[in-house]
Amino acid sequence: MGKRLGALGAVIAVVALAVGIALPAAGSTGNAAQDKTIRVTAVTTEQKLLDLGGPGFSLGNEIVFSQKLLQGANQVGHDGSVCTEVSVARQEAQCIATYSFPGGQITAQALVIFGSTAPYDGSITGGTGKYEGAKGELHVQNVSPTEGILTFHLEH
Numbered sequence: 658m659g660k661r662l663g664a665l666g667a668v669i670a671v672v673a674l675a676v677g678i679a680l681p682a683a684g685s686t687g688n689a690a691q692d693k694t695i696r697v698t699a700v701t702t703e704q705k706l707l708d709l710g711g712p713g714f715s716l717g718n719e720i721v722f723s724q725k726l727l728q729g730a731n732q733v734g735h736d737g738s739v740c741t742e743v744s745v746a747r748q749e750a751q752c753i754a755t756y757s758f759p760g761g762q763i764t765a766q767a768l769v770i771f772g773s774t775a776p777y778d779g780s781i782t783g784g785t786g787k788y789e790g791a792k793g794e795l796h797v798q799n800v801s802p803t804e805g806i807l808t809f810h811l812e813h
Contacts, residue, residue, distance in 0.1 A: 692793075692810070692811060692812050693809070693810075693811045694808065694809065694810055694811075695808070695809040695811065696728075696806065696807065696808045696809075697726045697727060697728055697733060697734070697806075697807050697809075698726070698727045698728075698800075698804060698805070698806055698807075699724040699725075699726055699727075699736070699804065699805050699806075699807055700724055700725050700727060700803060700804050701722055701723075701724050701803040701804070702723055702724060702725055702735075703722060703723045704720065704721070704722040704723075705720070705721050705722070706718070706719075706720050707719040707720070707721065710742070714742060714745055714748060714771070715742060715745060716742055716743065716744075716745060717741065717742065718741070718742040719739055719740065719741050719742070720739070720740045720750070721737075721738070721739050722737075722738050722740075723735060723736060723737050723738070724736050724738075726756065726758075726807075733758060733759075734756055734757055734758040734759075735756075735757055736754050736755060736756040736757065737754065737755055737757075738752060738753065738754035738755075739752070739753055739754075740752040740753075740769065742771075743768075747770065748770055748771045748772060749768055749769065749770055749771070750768070750769050750771060751766065751767075751768055751769075752766060752767055752768075752769050752779075753765075753766045754766070758788075760786045760787040760788075761784055761785045761786025761787045761788040761789070762784060762785045762786065762788065763781060763783070763784040763788045763791050763809075763811075764781070764782045764783045764784065765779050765780060765781045765782055765795050766779060766780055766782055767779030767780065767795070767797075774799050776796060776797060776798045776799075777796075777797050778794050778795060778796050778797070779794070779795040779797065780792075780793075780794065780795070781793040781794065781795060781809065781811060788811075791811055791812075792811075792812050793809065793810045793811040793812045794809075794810045795807060795808070795809050795810075796808040796809075796810070
C-alpha cells in the first residue's frame with residue numbers, strides 16, 4: 658500500500674487543477690478578452706487515502722488532499738481536492754478541486770491516470786468573486802511525488 662500511495666501521491670500532488678490569480682508576476686497575456694496564463698507551483702501539505710473498495714486500487718477509493726500554491730517563495734493561495742478511483746482497467750480517477758486566492762475561488766476537474774508522470778490537461782469549470790465565469794484549461798507537469806507545476810490558461 659505504501660508503494661501505491663507513493664504513486665498516487667505523484668499524481669495527486671499535481672492534480673491541483675486550477676488557479677486564477679490576478680498577480681502581475683503570474684504572467685497575464687494582456688489579451689483584450691482578459692485571457693490569462695498563470696503559472697504556480699503546487700506543494701502537497703495534507704493527504705489521506707480512503708480505501709473504501711476492495712484491497713488496492715478499486716472503484717470508489719478516494720484521495721483527499723490540500724496544497725499550498727506558490728510563486729517563487731510566496732504563497733499565493735491554497736486548494737482542496739478529492740480524487741475518486743473510477744476505472745481499475747485504466748488506473749484512472751476523477752479529480753475535482755477548488756482553489757482559493759485573494760478575491761475568489763476557481764474550480765477545475767480532470768480524469769487522471771495514477772502513476773503516470775506524463776503531463777496532462779484539465780478543465781477549468783468555474784469561479785467565484787473576481788473569477789466568476791472563469792473557464793479554460795490547466796496544464797499539469799509532475800515534478801516530484803509532492804510537487805507539480807501548474808499552468809492555467811484562463812478565459813473570462
